[in-house]
Amino acid sequence: MCQPFIRNYQYNEIRKQAESVLRALRSVGDPKIVDSVRCGAELKVKELFQDLSTENRTLLEAITELRTAEELHSYLQSLEPYLIPFPALTEGQIRKLFPKNKKLKLPNLSDFDWRYLTYLSWNDIATGKKFIVYHNGEQFLGIEGRFTATNKKSYCFACNRYEELVLYSAVTKKRPAQASSDYYKSVGHYVCADGHTCNSNMTDAASLEKFIHSVLG
Incomplete structure (x- = not known):
């Protein structure tokens, strides 16, 4: 039985490195350079993980x-059973993350492939609001x-890719020690308009985690 060990953003980085190997094969005539690209890709993939079993190491070394x-496609397919899906959550759990929003419009959770999510997001066009749910390893954050x-x-x-963007801003819950009762600060960033695209691009969750921390404290 396969024991999942690859998160979505790690899978995306593996795909990126595999594609770099294929590009080198197609465009570089010097075998030494190609071998260098292969070694570099293997190293970057292994650096994504702290501990690897012999089986998982062999899997990645392919x-x-x-x-x-065709081999690239087969390689990526071989990794799919090892993907760690975004932790399952219910509509009730999502509502508890946004207790002040009594008219929260939820997405259709069956539309998501949880294996390919680093974070869950959806837009409410009517209110002009965007919602983000992330799991930090211990709990859900909204x-x-x-x-x-x-x-x-x-x-x-979040993904550092060139895409169609929206300006996303959220009111931070962090308050300076001597802040007045009407203290207000908004934190904003440009993020992919389409959450699916962003999740497909992400190779590192650090920027997203930093943003969440700047909002929630």
Whole structure:
């Protein structure tokens, strides 16, 4: 039985490194350079994990053997049973994350493939709000903020890829020690307009975690 050990953002990085090997094979004529790319890809993949069993190490090392697009596809497919899905949660659990929003409009949870989520997000077009749910390894965290369409492409703060963005801003719950009762501070970033795209791009959760911490404290 497969024991999952790969998170979505790690899987995306593995895919990125595998694609770099394939590009080198197609565009570089020097075998030494290709071998260097292979070794670099293998190293970066292994650095994603602190402890690997012999079986899992062998599984990942197959990245150095890729020769064709078909082999790349098969390699990625072989990793799918080892993906750690985003922790399952119910509509009731989501509502508890946003207790002040009595008219919270929830997404259809059956629409998500939980294996390919680093975070859960959805937009409420009617209210202009974007909701983010993240699991930090111990508990679910929820952020509610407003989004404004930019109608332009640039780099997303969460996945660092060039995509169609919205400006997302949330009111921080962190307060300076001597803050007045009407203290207000909003934290904003440009993020992918489409959460599915962002989750497909993410290779590191550090920026998202930093943002969540800046809002929730």
